[in-house]
Amino acid sequence: MKPAGDGGAVATVRIVDIARMAGVSTATVDRVIHNRGKVSAGNLARIREVLERVDYRPNLIARSLASGRRYAVAVVMPRFAEGDYWADFEAGIARAEAEARRYNVEVHRFYFDQYDRTSFDALLERLRAESFDGVLLATLFAERVIPFAGELDRREIPYVFVDSDLPECHRLAYYGTSSFDAGVVAARLLFERLDPGADIVVGRILHHGDGGSNQCRERERGFRDYLARHDFRGTLHHVSLRLDDGAHNARMLDELFDCHRSIAGAVTFNSTCYILGGYLAARQRTDVRLVGYDVIARNRRMLEEGVVTALVAQRPGMQGYCGVMALCGWLVEGRRPAAVNNLPIDILLRENISYYANNIN
Structure with missing residues (x-):
């Protein structure tokens, strides 16, 4: 009105x-x-x-209640622990779920291990036997999401992407940042603090079954694109790290830093920059600038302490909330959202982190 x-x-x-x-x-x-x-x-x-x-x-609540029609929405997302990135996403899902119930829409959650593609494959196999009216899907494993999206198309089930977009699919909508542009932002934040000839460490978390998430690959592509368009004369050194193996990580990083004395920058393309940050703090390497992603508790603490130079954030709570509500609007009212809904790319520094909340919307 x-x-x-x-x-x-x-x-x-x-x-x-x-x-x-x-x-x-x-x-x-x-x-x-x-x-x-x-x-x-x-x-x-x-x-x-x-x-x-x-x-x-029209009064959608009255219409949906009067019709007696009930809808089921599946949310496919990684398992998480308290304080993780996906915990903030879940908070957005929970907020949308409370509203969705008023429209006779029920939300069902399905979890997979974000570091193990076989876990995602097993979940997709399970979902093929389920019946849903809509799906909200985290697109970490793009190579598996694309054929599954094709199956949803054939079954005429609308789906919404979060985490990173796959524009080749016929998704109802995407909610999230531009992963490529988020990589460009990280490159600028780091490059402007370094000598153009300095080397940079790229920390990668080992995944079982493939080379990492679609979002991480797109961020790295944007990162490299920025460096290629500027006067970067150093070298990117990739190192494979493990989530829960500090001894392995320290050994790999010690060897890397010993061999390449010109390293002055570091970056990770997912939410685990605290691993590199912990190493730098333990070795008292205040000469290395570190940029990472997502305001999870461990990253935030290291930013506040000055170990991390900057964090790039993407409002996971808003992604979860908007994704569910877009499906509600389509299923109940037939209201189609914009196909691409790029959310803000937030830059967090030590000076402004105290004003920021992960679930800002």
Whole structure:
């Protein structure tokens, strides 16, 4: 509904009001709104003009409850521990879930191990036997998501992507940052603090079954693109790290730093920059600038302590909330969201981190 003329308050426009403005009966307006019965061309034109003028939207809650139709939405996401990136995403899902229930939409969660592609494969196999009206899907394993999206297309099940976009798929919508541009941002944050000839460490977390997530690959592509377009004369040194093996990580990094004395920068393309940060703090390497992603508790603490130079964040709570609500709008009202919904790329420094909340929206 459009705002009232004074004070900006939103007026509630009823069917009886529309009928009065169009000069027709309420029964005629009801037939137009609910697309049932015959209406003369003249009355139809007058009613549609009024509906457009007042920006009328039907009461979706009443419509869905009256129809008795129930919908099921599957949310496919990584397992997480408290304080992880995906815990903030889950908070957005929970907030949307509370609203979705009012529209007779139920949310069902399905989890996989984000560092093991076989776990994702097993979950997809399970989902093939399930029945859903819509799917919200984290796209970490693009090579597996693409064929599964094709199956959803054939079954005419709408799906929404989060984490990173796969524009070759017929998704209903994408909610998240541009992964490529987020890589460009990280490169600029790091490059502007280094000598152009300095070397940079790229920390990668080992995945079982493939070379990492789609988002990480796109971020690295953007990172490399920025360096290639500027006066970077150093070398990128990749190192494979493990989530829960500090001894292995220290051994690999010690060897790398011993062999390449010109290293002055470091980056990770997922939320685990605390691994590199912990190493730098333990070795008292204050000469190395480190940029990472996501304001999880361990990353935030290292940013506050000055170990991490900057964090690039992407509002996971907003991704989860908007993704579920987009499916609700489509299933209940037939309202199609924009295909690409790029959310802000936030830059967090030691000086502004105290003002930031992960679930900002």
